[in-house]
Amino acid sequence: MDNTTVLTFTMTAYTVMENYKHGLFTMFLLLYCITIILNSLLITVIHQNKALHQPMNVFICMLSINEIYGSTSLLPAIMVVLMSETHEVIVKWCMAQVYFLHTYAAAEFLIFAVMGYDRYAAICFPLHYHSIMSNSKVGMLVALAGLYPLIAFACFYSLTLQLSFCGKVMSKLYCVNMELVKNACSNDSQLYISRVGLVILPLFIVPQVVMIAFSYVKISRVCMNLSRESQRNALKTCIPHLLSLLIYTIGLLFEMMQTRFDMIRVSFETRIFMSLYFVIIPSIANPVLYGLGTQIVRVQILNLFVRYKILPTNLAKAVIVA
Template sequence: MDNTSVTVFTMTAYAVMENNKYLQFSIFMLLYILIISFNLLLIAVICCQRALHQPMYVFICNLAVNGLYGSTGFLPSTLILLLSETYEISLPWCLIQIYWVHTYAVVEFHILAVMGYDRYVAICYPLHYHSIMSIPKMCKLIALAWLYPFSLFLMYFSFTLRLRFCGRFIHFKWFCVNFELVKNACSTTSYHSVVGLVLIAFLMIPQLLMIIFSYAHIFRVCLKSSKESQVKALKTCIPHLLSVINYSIGGLFEIAQSRFNMSGTSFMVRIIMSLYYTLLTPLINPAIYGMANQAIRTHVFKKFTRLHFSLRPTVHRE
């Protein structure tokens, strides 16, 4: 292996799709505009309507903010690389993108776990909901969902920053991934995998257990409730469950690509799997909550109705 330290990596996923890069640029630009528009609309509706200043909607708002954060860490660089002739990304930007995309994914799961706990309290302890899910507690849960992943992943990421990369590094994805980067380091990385597994345990397992715990108790309460209460609980939980399933699909795709040999899988399938993780989740989430949640849907409809009437020309009768 060449011992010369490298500062630029080649992203071959873009080279493979070179013949259609202008079409892809247009599609990605459209998707980015949709992600920004949908999530900003969701944030604006929740922030402007006092009736929606409740824990459940505040958590949805944070989910939308994280969607904007994650897509911004991926899509602008994607648009630039699509129009590039060399499809190269600098080491500093690759490292920034790794931290950006990974923290987005972990924060997403933490917010989903907190939302699951919120549904558990609302359904299992409806009379005590406002005392249990008070504003101070809500703020603490939101702070935990953001600060805990950022600080803990920064500790792990510090190990990656110490690595040295030699020779020509070719990255077979649309964005930089920590595991792929570590595999191609020319310095010792034996401790890195162990630290990575410990980090995953601390970042993901408690939140997974919280979601399982919440829905186990919700299911138990629903079994003892009337049919009307069961339908109401189901309507409340469906958007959150869809978001968890959507996130899990993207997460499993990403883990499968990073940890297992996918050489036998079509390159196009691998690209789609990679895009699902960073592109479809922030696009689907606002659609899920905008369409499935009646309160949000009603306020969005009112906003567009007011906008429609405000844009209508005024007719003056003589």
Template sequence: MENESMVTSMILTAFYEMEDLKYLYFLIFLIVYLTIIAENIILIVVIYVNRALHEPMYIFVCNLAFNELYGSTALLPPILSNLMSSTHEVSLSCCQAQVYCLHTYAINEFTILAVMGYDRYVAICQPLQYHSIMSASKVLKCVVLSWLLPIIAFGLFFVQTLRLKFCGKIIERVYCVNYSLVKLSCADTTISNIIGLFALGVYTFPQLVIILYSYIHILRVCLCSKESQMKALKTCSPHLLAMINYSVGIFFEVCYSRLNMSYIHYGARIYLSLHLSLFPPILNPILYGMSIQAIRVQIFKLAMLKKCNLNIP
């Protein structure tokens, strides 16, 4: 067992299984990261420069895109760096910083999706009062809340992890997570695990209530007429697909963290652990950019304008 005073770094052992194909993995992760950056920046720019898109729904989409950039940047550059490292070792402080960023990203993602679900409920169930209910001040409060809740709530819980002394330094992943750090603690982690489960409920229960409340009322409206069903399907399909994608990622993360996955091929284990941090950032801009007509039209206009400028001698 390591001397707790000597543990100042962590070794991410999953990288050793990638050694033989590390250059291929490096290229794949680099392409994925550049794609995420390009997709989300294009979405943000299109919404920002077009005043017609300065509506609550598009503002929330823009915030979702910012969160995708935040989460993927906390994950992928360190992975690219560690792939080229010979020791696959990261300092404890960098590991802790990554834990904080990735967990706040995940909580923020769910919070923004909950706010977007409420926005869709108001748009479908109370269309005449939509602009009075989703006023500029209320939208601002929702945006601020969606960012402050993860930063403060997880920060208060994460203080306990920062106080831990560690007697081990092996993390069987390609990145750091809080549960992996807690397991390496020299102290009994029973209380930490109980607090962690309680904190998980605090982080997810309010958002889950908002989403369920919103879609129960949307479903009631949908039962009234086929016209309402078509409107709801058209309006909510990107959000529902984003929610499904996020839920799959959470399920994979829980399975990877809590269950024994040693019998599964390392490539599948890497996919399970990365789904939550990679697939929402790469798929959500496509879901919202291509599914929402107003955004899709503006993206096509921007692409055509660029093409015309390139053709000018």
């Protein structure tokens, strides 16, 4: 960074949005508020109810914390740049945002892998579940999911931090590592970091994919020997995890396509949606799936609303029964 000749990056994607910026600002603000409220509510309900202090719910809280982290790294910055006259971002903030967003993405996938392992232990070894998922094991998995992305990406990102920048144009709504590399003064550095990135990328994906695949292969084999009712119960506990994983994987694929391939033939609106999907959609969908989609959590949320007189008792009971 000491050799950087450029002080700001210009985010060219915002110029097309100039005529709609007030409406878009309102939409992004609403989405951010919804994300913070839903995820904070889920964390609060799980924290306040001892009946919900199970390993899976610990990981759900961690997932919600990561959603708040990711959306806070993205949406406030988008709103600020959207309303600015020049649509410029200071280089140092841009580099910080790259770190935040990439560690969010890596942590999200790792948390899903840990949750898959939890479902494997719960369904395949129900009698030994609490000994397998002991407090020390849960603590170790939480530390792994929280610290590994921060440390692993920092090691790779140290290469980008050494770059000097001569270009100052970014074609996205936010900063990503590949866009930083494209603006580097040295073509050799661009090629080297791009190749290193392709080598390191599997470290953030392959172990997690293997863990998730292993977990569900084992779960499938066990379920084949269960009764219909037991199969339904097992599937019911896995559906939120599988849906969340699918939603996030789609967003991750969108982001990889945007970063690595020329998307000029795709409409601007589609590219905007694809670029924002990987943070916004999972951040809203996950608390809904694990909160409103899980009966015991839904009941506790409604009880919390009744306690603080946000919702009438009769209406809460009707919702619970439904």
